[in-house]
Amino acid sequence: MILAPVVPSRLAELSSLLRSMNEAPGAVDPNNPLVPFAQFDTLHFARFVILDDQTVGDLRIYGFPVRHHPLYLAFLADIDGEEEVFLNELVRRAPDGLRAIFSCCHGFASDTDLMSWIKLLRCPASAAYVNTRGRTVRRIREEAALQDAIESHLASQASSFESLPPRKIHALLKRFVEAEKSAGRLTLSGEEPTPVGWQIRKILHLLGMPLLLLLISPLLILIAPFYLFQLRRLEKTDPEPYIVDADDHFNALAESEDHDVTNPYSALGTLKPGLLRLMTLRGVLLVIDYATRHIIQAGRLGRVRTIHSARWVLIGGTERLGFFSNYDGGNEAYMDDFINKLGFGLNIFTSNGIGYPRTDWLLLGGSADERRFKEFQRRHTVLTQVWYKAYPGLTAVDLERNTRIRRGLEFSSIGEEEAREWLTLL
Amino acid sequence: MADPAMTYSLVDYADVQGLVRFGYGRMTSASYALVCVKDVAAAKAWLQAAPVTNAVEKRPPPSTALQIAFTAPGMKRLGLPPAVIDGFSREFRKGMTTDYRSRLLGDVDYNAPEGWHWGGPGREPHLLVMFFGEPEYFDSFVQSTKGNTWSDAFEHEVWLGTSNLDGDEPFGFADGISQPEIDWDEQRQTPCKQLDYTNIVALGEFLLGYRNEYGKITDRPLLDPDATNAELLPAVDTPEKKDLGRNGTYLVMRQLEQDVRRLWNFLYEQADGNLAEAAQLGAKMVGRTRAGDPLVPIQTEPITGTDPRTLKQNQFTYEADPAGTRCPFGAHIRRTNPRNSDFPERHPSALRRLIIILGFGRKGFYDDLTSSVRFHRILRRGREYGSELLPEEAVQSAQSNKSTRGLHFICLNANIARQFEFLQSAWIANTKFSGTTGESDPLLGNRKPITGCPVTGNFTIPGDGTLRRRVSDLPQFVTVRGGAYFFLPSLRALRYFAGAS
Numbered sequence: 001m002i003l004a005p006v007v008p009s010r011l012a013e014l015s016s017l018l019r020s021m022n023e024a025p026g027a028v029d030p031n032n033p034l035v036p037f038a039q040f041d042t043l044h045f046a047r048f049v050i051l052d053d054q055t056v057g058d059l060r061i062y063g064f065p066v067r068h069h070p071l072y073l074a075f076l077a078d079i080d081g082e083e084e085v086f087l088n089e090l091v092r093r094a095p096d097g098l099r100a101i102f103s104c105c106h107g108f109a110s111d112t113d114l115m116s117w118i119k120l121l122r123c124p125a126s127a128a129y130v131n132t133r134g135r136t137v138r139r140i141r142e143e144a145a146l147q148d149a150i151e152s153h154l155a156s157q158a159s160s161f162e163s164l165p166p167r168k169i170h171a172l173l174k175r176f177v178e179a180e181k182s183a184g185r186l187t188l189s190g191e192e193p194t195p196v197g198w199q200i201r202k203i204l205h206l207l208g209m210p211l212l213l214l215l216i217s218p219l220l221i222l223i224a225p226f227y228l229f230q231l232r233r234l235e236k237t238d239p240e241p242y243i244v245d246a247d248d249h250f251n252a253l254a255e256s257e258d259h260d261v262t263n264p265y266s267a268l269g270t271l272k273p274g275l276l277r278l279m280t281l282r283g284v285l286l287v288i289d290y291a292t293r294h295i296i297q298a299g300r301l302g303r304v305r306t307i308h309s310a311r312w313v314l315i316g317g318t319e320r321l322g323f324f325s326n327y328d329g330g331n332e333a334y335m336d337d338f339i340n341k342l343g344f345g346l347n348i349f350t351s352n353g354i355g356y357p358r359t360d361w362l363l364l365g366g367s368a369d370e371r372r373f374k375e376f377q378r379r380h381t382v383l384t385q386v387w388y389k390a391y392p393g394l395t396a397v398d399l400e401r402n403t404r405i406r407r408g409l410e411f412s413s414i415g416e417e418e419a420r421e422w423l424t425l426l
Numbered sequence: 427m428a429d430p431a432m433t434y435s436l437v438d439y440a441d442v443q444g445l446v447r448f449g450y451g452r453m454t455s456a457s458y459a460l461v462c463v464k465d466v467a468a469a470k471a472w473l474q475a476a477p478v479t480n481a482v483e484k485r486p487p488p489s490t491a492l493q494i495a496f497t498a499p500g501m502k503r504l505g506l507p508p509a510v511i512d513g514f515s516r517e518f519r520k521g522m523t524t525d526y527r528s529r530l531l532g533d534v535d536y537n538a539p540e541g542w543h544w545g546g547p548g549r550e551p552h553l554l555v556m557f558f559g560e561p562e563y564f565d566s567f568v569q570s571t572k573g574n575t576w577s578d579a580f581e582h583e584v585w586l587g588t589s590n591l592d593g594d595e596p597f598g599f600a601d602g603i604s605q606p607e608i609d610w611d612e613q614r615q616t617p618c619k620q621l622d623y624t625n626i627v628a629l630g631e632f633l634l635g636y637r638n639e640y641g642k643i644t645d646r647p648l649l650d651p652d653a654t655n656a657e658l659l660p661a662v663d664t665p666e667k668k669d670l671g672r673n674g675t676y677l678v679m680r681q682l683e684q685d686v687r688r689l690w691n692f693l694y695e696q697a698d699g700n701l702a703e704a705a706q707l708g709a710k711m712v713g714r715t716r717a718g719d720p721l722v723p724i725q726t727e728p729i730t731g732t733d734p735r736t737l738k739q740n741q742f743t744y745e746a747d748p749a750g751t752r753c754p755f756g757a758h759i760r761r762t763n764p765r766n767s768d769f770p771e772r773h774p775s776a777l778r779r780l781i782i783i784l785g786f787g788r789k790g791f792y793d794d795l796t797s798s799v800r801f802h803r804i805l806r807r808g809r810e811y812g813s814e815l816l817p818e819e820a821v822q823s824a825q826s827n828k829s830t831r832g833l834h835f836i837c838l839n840a841n842i843a844r845q846f847e848f849l850q851s852a853w854i855a856n857t858k859f860s861g862t863t864g865e866s867d868p869l870l871g872n873r874k875p876i877t878g879c880p881v882t883g884n885f886t887i888p889g890d891g892t893l894r895r896r897v898s899d900l901p902q903f904v905t906v907r908g909g910a911y912f913f914l915p916s917l918r919a920l921r922y923f924a925g926a927s
Binding site: 027154155158161162163164165166169244247250251254255257258259260261295296297300301302303305328329330332333336337339340341344368369370371391392393394395397398400401404420421423424425426 | 516519520524525526527529530618638640642644645749768770782783784785786787789790791792794795797798801843844847848851852856857858861863876877878879888889891892893894895896898
């Protein structure tokens with residue numbers, strides 16, 4: 001993520017530049033001349049969002065003066081491979097567009113070197129979730145083409161498959177796909193091996209974190225009672241204002257949503273004052289980061305299967321946290337999943353934000369107060385000005401289906417049970 | 427001695443409009459008047475005198491009934507202060523026809539509000555006046571209820587007639603078989619996690635001012651007490667305030683025109699001219715046979731809250747049909763009520779629960795894809811309109827006249843966004859429901875391509891060890907012809923509206 005402070009007097013210009021990248025509100029032109037997203041083969045999602053946080057004043061609830069934060073423009077991209085490679089490509093393909101956009105930001109002049117400027121403003125995520133690591137844009141497209149080809153083939157020859165047993169259908173389709181590949185009409189590249197460097201880093205992290213935890217555990221045990229006492233005190237006494245989202249804000253968000261089966265989610269909020277909340281959030285982000293890297297199963301964030309990617313980013317210091325995700329379905333359904341399936345995972349970080357519904361022991365309560373929670377999240381959502389997705393019309397579940405179809409074809413022969421299950425995917 | 431708990435009733439039925447509790451099935455005649463207020467004083471006078479039927483059970487049952495609901499523009503016209511109207515839900519206040527709501531509900535193209543017969547942008551009615559009656563009393567009831575002042579009070583009337591198809595909807599399938607059972611006396615402790623499908627639903631899902639399925643009270647207007655609202659009941663969670671919503675609820679109305687000829691000709695063609703097979707395909711699309719029998723077997727284990735009279739058609743879930751081989755995932759009744767619970771497995775141990783919550787449960791592609799239904803139930807109160815057209819006639823005769831038929835869909839719910847709109851958008855119109863793709867509701871879908879998916883007109887019947895059957899190019903069978911969101915107030919709130927200055 002790149003975080004660039006906007007020059008206030010240039011905000012209108014910036015907004016209109018970003019608007020010009022869309023065909024309609026909420027629908028980007030993938031080939032727009034400013035940043036032609038469609039040209040990038042390794043780009044899953046991208047967004048430009050002005051982090052116009054209407055809730056900064058909430059600190060007043062605690063009697064604190066409102067802090068002045070710069071108004072940031074954030075650029076986020078979900079990519080395959082190394083960030084460095086992507087940034088180089090970005091600067092190469094869209095130099096003029098990026099210059100036009102960033103010229104509305106502080107510290108950018110006509111002679112600024114684009115690449116060094118971008119690197120300077122990089123703002124790493126504290127934690128990130130990806131639905132299925134290693135599933136590249138290229139594979140997603142190849143697998144979608146495979147599914148399409150099988151679908152058309154079956155549509156044209158449905159009757160000849162009608163009464164065949166599963167293994168026979170599997171064998172016939174495998175032969176069809178092989179023929180399509182030979183004819184150059186289908187490409188199915190193998191799954192690329194994970195780079196060695198990446199794997200080593202992963203193992204080091206996998207072992208390092210528990211080791212570190214073990215080392216500091218005496219200290220943790222010592223402070224645990226004080227921590228828990230103080231946490232419970234705060235959970236019981238923190239102000240819990242119920243502020244309903246303003247209609248204009250709500251409507252602007254709604255107008256920009258549901259143009260595709262997937263939607264962007266950009267939200268940010270201010271942390272409750274005090275060291276305990278900051279330390280809690282820091283600790284929780286470490287846990288989330290560890291879990292998303294090493295524990296979470298592909299395709300499933302807990303029980304939720306509709307999230308393509310998510311990231312947690314501290315915005316310009318440690319006072320505000322941003323949460324950005326790409327999810328399938330409407331906002332109401334997304335929140336429904338959060339409340340009913342993943343409430344604990346949401347409470348554990350969001351409860352450190354001002355105004356969140358009261359939690360118990362960080363995990364319980366909170367989002368279970370449905371109305372309060374829904375208004376809270378809507379108020380903290382910021383309008384995503386530009387949003388790009390490389391594979392419109394495909395949900396995370398679609399991607400999983402297509403991957404399962406492809407994997408099922410990799411076996412030269414397949415058991416009866418597997419064949420039956422594979423057949424249900426078609 | 428009678429158990430006091432048995433006679434005690436939490437809800438003052440005399441304050442609730444009867445439609446929440448009864449469908450008025452014996453009153454087979456019904457008309458809905460959508461009207462605008464012409465003269466505020468005359469309208470208020472008429473409302474004050476209107477004999478609105480309450481929910482008290484009467485013996486013998488009444489032979490006529492009158493119910494009244496209001497749109498947000500209607501409240502404004504009657505002079506309700508903006509601050510009061512602002513207390514109602516966003517969906518209700520903004521109405522059914524905003525751009526994003528149309529996108530959400532599938533009201534685009536042929537369904538677009540611009541083409542509606544009533545309720546389109548700028549044409550929202552103010553009031554919905556619903557007349558019910560046994561046929562012999564109906565006409566005189568309507569006349570006497572309208573009285574002499576009706577035409578002074580109201581204008582731009584749209585009268586929607588209804589017809590009695592003996593329990594079938596116009597496509598020829600038995601309708602209205604499954605309804606949630608309201609927990610009127612809040613006997614059921616709202617669970618943190620509901621582990622079995624139950625047909626009992628919290629009172630607060632259908633009536634404002636009571637606890638909903640989350641154990642919370644849905645937002646509604648709370649007023650500072652003053653002379654105008656002295657009669658209103660206090661809010662149970664904030665007793666110092668008057669609760670304008672209490673004992674009221676939201677009423678969603680949509681006119682759904684059904685092209686019976688088109689449906690049956692399509693099925694008939696698919697079945698190569700065999701009407702029995704056409705009916706079987708139709709049953710797959712509905713999820714029930716024409717007689718109303720579900721496609722999955724009735725279970726022996728009881729389901730709480732199932733009406734004993736409908737056990738043979740309602741005591742079932744899809745647990746024994748996880749692959750949709752009996753009842754397709756996309757079938758209308760499986761989409762609109764997946765009959766699931768909060769958890770993908772029944773009665774898991776604490777450890778198993780944790781495993782599932784953390785995402786290490788079953789790994790099947792179709793596992794755990796559908797939201798828990800208890801947060802998305804609606805109470806259906808719609809009625810059919812138009813003349814009956816049997817399937818046999820529909821496939822044989824060419825269209826002889828322009829007669830139309832369909833359903834005046836009406837549902838009651840306390841949270842339009844979470845109940846009706848979720849159901850309509852995430853389940854009915856969604857082309858990605860429960861692991862399917864390229865298909866929306868086989869009866870109600872608008873078949874419009876979505877970004878990246880040119881095809882949405884399929885219907886898939888999963889095979890049992892065979893290749894699925896995919897029916898393609900389903901035409902649009904149902905067209906939306908009108909719609910609006912109303913508030914169905916309590917009788918106390920109604921009197922407050924009638925007196926609002």
